[in-house]
Amino acid sequence: MTAGRRYRARSVSAATLAGAVLCAATACGSSASPESAMENKPKDTWEEPSSYSYTLTSTTQVLAGTFRVKVRDGKVTEAVGVDEDSRRQVRELPGEVPTIGELLKRLDKARSEGADTAEADYAADGRPVRISLDWEKNAIDDEALYVISSYTPQGSSGAPSTDPAA
Incomplete structure (x- = not known):
């Protein structure tokens, strides 16, 4: 051992x-734009807003495809599949599409449980843009990759935030 x-x-x-x-x-x-600049260390500056929208591309055993997601009051209120597989999964597995906060909890859990891979890339504002998990390197079908894009925080009215820091 x-x-x-x-x-x-x-x-x-x-x-x-x-x-x-x-x-x-x-x-x-390379000359990376500020929007594409990512860091591999977690930032404590980003707090998940109660309302936002984002696009999730997921490759996991349970959830695969690209989804447009709306979050209100910390809960997914709408998930729309972009491709055939994701549309089917939204119909068959409602409630499986996570918030960004739930993805971060999965990352924390994988790290605390000693997963072989538990990595994330972060945008300049500290929010995750890519999360990669693999609990057991030699196991089949336990890998997960989440790519987070088109993130838009929402104001209290549900409209996109006009806060320049957002």
């Missing part, structure tokens, strides 16, 4: 080093 832990630690270190080299190599000479 100890040998397995040492091997895992070495492979994680090697993977981390390879990822750092790859990130450094791809960053050289």
